[in-house]
Amino acid sequence: xxxxxxxxxxxxxxxxxxxxxxxxxxxxxxxxxxxxxxxxxxxxxxxxxxxxxxxxxxxxxxxxxxxxxxxxxxxxxxxxxxxxxxxxxxxxxxxxxxxxxxxxxxxxxxxxxxxxxxxxxxxxxxxxxxx
Numbered sequence: 001x002x003x004x005x006x007x008x009x010x011x012x013x014x015x016x017x018x019x020x021x022x023x024x025x026x027x028x029x030x031x032x033x034x035x036x037x038x039x040x041x042x043x044x045x046x047x048x049x050x051x052x053x054x055x056x057x058x059x060x061x062x063x064x065x066x067x068x069x070x071x072x073x074x075x076x077x078x079x080x081x082x083x084x085x086x087x088x089x090x091x092x093x094x095x096x097x098x099x100x101x102x103x104x105x106x107x108x109x110x111x112x113x114x115x116x117x118x119x120x121x122x123x124x125x126x127x128x129x130x131x
Contacts, residue, residue, distance in 0.1 A: 001131060004063050006089035009055050012047065014082050020051045047080040052119045053112040059088040060106060064125045070103070071124040077117045085113040095127070101116075102127035 018032050026048050029036040037045040053074050061069060081087065090108035097103065104127050110119040 001027075001092055001095075003091055004059070006087050007059050008085060010085035011083045012051075012080060012086065014045060016045050017045060017051065020048055020054070024048060026052060040078070042081075044081045045084075047084075049076045049079075049119075052080055052086055053121065055086055055087050055120055056108050056110045057123070058091075060068070060090060060108060060123050060125070064104070065128055068126040068128055069123065070126060071122075073122040075120045078112070080112065080118050084098050086118065087111050087113075090121075090123075090131055113117050 002026055014032060021031050023026055030040050030042065030046060031037075031048050032045050034045060037043075053076075056074075057069075057072065074090075088108065088110050090106045092104050093107045094105040094106075097101070104124070104125045106121075106123045108121040108123065109117050
C-alpha cells in the first residue's frame with residue numbers, strides 16, 4: 001500500500017494558536033499570553049495539545065477519508081511553540097478484517113524541526129475501496 005509522503009505544517013504562529021483556541025473553547029492564557037506563559041516556565045505561549053493532534057488527523061483523513069475513521073488514540077510527548085515546523089508521517093502497521101469489514105491500523109507521529117515527537121498516534125480506518 002502506498003503511504004502518502006510526510007506533510008509539513010508551519011512555521012506555526014501565535015495566530016494559529018489563538019484561532020484553534022477560539023474554535024476549541026480552551027482560552028487558557030498559557031496558549032496566547034507571552035508573559036503568562038513565561039511566568040509558568042515556558043519560553044513562549046505553547047500550542048493547545050489538540051493542535052498537533054488535529055494536524056495528524058488531517059493527514060490521515062485526507063488519505064483514507066474522514067468517513068472511514070473508526071478509532072483514535074493519542075499520546076502527547078512534547079509541546080509546540082510559535083515558529084515550530086511540524087511534520088506528520090505514518091504507516092500502515094496492520095491490515096485485518098473486523099466483523100466482515102476490511103480495516104487498517106496506522107501508527108503516526110508529529111515531529112518538530114528538532115526531530116522531537118510532539119504527538120504519537122494510532123488510528124483505525126475502514127479500508128477504502130481501491131486501496
